[in-house]
Amino acid sequence: MATTLGPGSRPGTAATPEAGAAADQAALLRVRGLSVTYPSARGPVPAVRDVAFDVRPGEILGLVGESGSGKSSVCTAVMGLLPDGTRLDADEIGFEGRDLARLRERDLRRIRGRRIALVPQQPMTSLAPTTPVGRQLRWYLGDRLDDPQLRGTLQAIGLGAVLDRPHDLPGAFSGGQLQRLVIAIAALAHEPALLLADEPTTTLDATVQAQVLKLLLTLREDLGLAVLYVSHDLAVVAQICDRVGVMYGGRLVETAPVAEIFTNPRHPYTRALVAAMPSTTPADQPLRPIPGTAEGANLLPGCPFAPRCPEVMDVCRTAMPAPVRRAAATVGCHRSGGEAGEAA
Numbered sequence: 417m418a419t420t421l422g423p424g425s426r427p428g429t430a431a432t433p434e435a436g437a438a439a440d441q442a443a444l445l446r447v448r449g450l451s452v453t454y455p456s457a458r459g460p461v462p463a464v465r466d467v468a469f470d471v472r473p474g475e476i477l478g479l480v481g482e483s484g485s486g487k488s489s490v491c492t493a494v495m496g497l498l499p500d501g502t503r504l505d506a507d508e509i510g511f512e513g514r515d516l517a518r519l520r521e522r523d524l525r526r527i528r529g530r531r532i533a534l535v536p537q538q539p540m541t542s543l544a545p546t547t548p549v550g551r552q553l554r555w556y557l558g559d560r561l562d563d564p565q566l567r568g569t570l571q572a573i574g575l576g577a578v579l580d581r582p583h584d585l586p587g588a589f590s591g592g593q594l595q596r597l598v599i600a601i602a603a604l605a606h607e608p609a610l611l612l613a614d615e616p617t618t619t620l621d622a623t624v625q626a627q628v629l630k631l632l633l634t635l636r637e638d639l640g641l642a643v644l645y646v647s648h649d650l651a652v653v654a655q656i657c658d659r660v661g662v663m664y665g666g667r668l669v670e671t672a673p674v675a676e677i678f679t680n681p682r683h684p685y686t687r688a689l690v691a692a693m694p695s696t697t698p699a700d701q702p703l704r705p706i707p708g709t710a711e712g713a714n715l716l717p718g719c720p721f722a723p724r725c726p727e728v729m730d731v732c733r734t735a736m737p738a739p740v741r742r743a744a745a746t747v748g749c750h751r752s753g754g755e756a757g758e759a760a
């Protein structure tokens with residue numbers, strides 16, 4: 417697609433990832449020491465534990481992991497939308513020169529939706545079900561909706577049906593159309609620097625999913641948007657991400673450029689995840705699911721993957737390995753990370 421979405425060009429991506437301090441300084445979002453603990457009748461639930469990562473301008477960072485690994489909680493923490501009573505600890509949630517972990521709600525509200533926008537799993541959670549779509553578009557885009565160039569853009573990203581039927585309610589459109597509408601509103605209303613997309617294609621079939629992924633790539637290309645893309649599906653992440661963070665039991669066990677996740681996975685959990693993908697399994701061989709379950713992994717004092725790890729050592733059960741930088745990757749593993757790496 418032509419670059420028609422708006423002014424500004426893509427300010428650079430992590431296609432060639434840098435390691436070390438230079439990369440840290442270039443971060444748009446810089447998360448350090450992030451922990452999220454929910455209260456529950458059975459005691460505190462440590463959902464995210466001492467997580468650190470960067471999202472660089474114009475970069476798409478995937479956050480993958482199985483259900484319950486803490487991906488959504490990371491997004492909710494960054495947005496400052498954790499439920500009341502939840503404990504948030506963070507050395508830093510740095511974004512455009514401010515520490516979101518230390519901002520008052522009033523100041524966070526000015527950033528939410530404007531500089532950081534959220535694309536939810538279910539588009540209907542951010543649309544008003546009884547208000548025609550045309551009116552909702554106008555709420556967010558105002559008079560810009562009459563601009564032929566913007567209308568052309570909306571057409572080009574597959575929202576022609578929404579423009580042609582402005583009086584219809586959201587329920588009259590397909591899930592894929594509504595998800596594109598929500599993404600367009602999130603990206604075009606204020607032109608944020610960062611989009612948090614939490615499993616935005618989970619409920620869509622493969623063809624529509626591909627259209628939504630293409631839209632995100634277009635927005636990144638044309639507006640320079642950075643995206644934190646949450647998914648349990650490594651195959652989806654492979655299609656759009658520059659780098660991938662792998663979560664397990666509330667920990668970020670590995671972060672690496674997307675190609676390395678597939679060709680040179682360093683953490684045993686990442687290796688098991690890649691081996692379990694249908695696309696990496698020859699057609700005549702059965703899938704290789706990871707034995708055991710992740711139940712209770714977030715409560716373990718050592719590496720959360722230790723009980724299922726084929727390479728486990730005694731130390732893995734008692735001490736969480738410190739993340740170590742190895743080339744462009746960061747890995748937290750006593751066996752794979754500890755040899756010649758540099759402390760991350």
Ligand SMILES: Nc1ncnc2c1ncn2[C@@H]1O[C@H](COP(=O)(O)OP(=O)(O)OP(=O)(O)O)[C@@H](O)[C@H]1O
Binds near residue numbers: 486
């Ligand atoms: N509001 C809450 N109160 C108590 N526990 C919660 C709450 N929200 C999430 N959790 C727990 O925190 C852990 C992490 O949940 P989270 O939703 O962040 O994981 P996830 O990786 O995004 O999972 P999914 O892919 O299923 O959304 C889980 O054990 C979950 O049950």
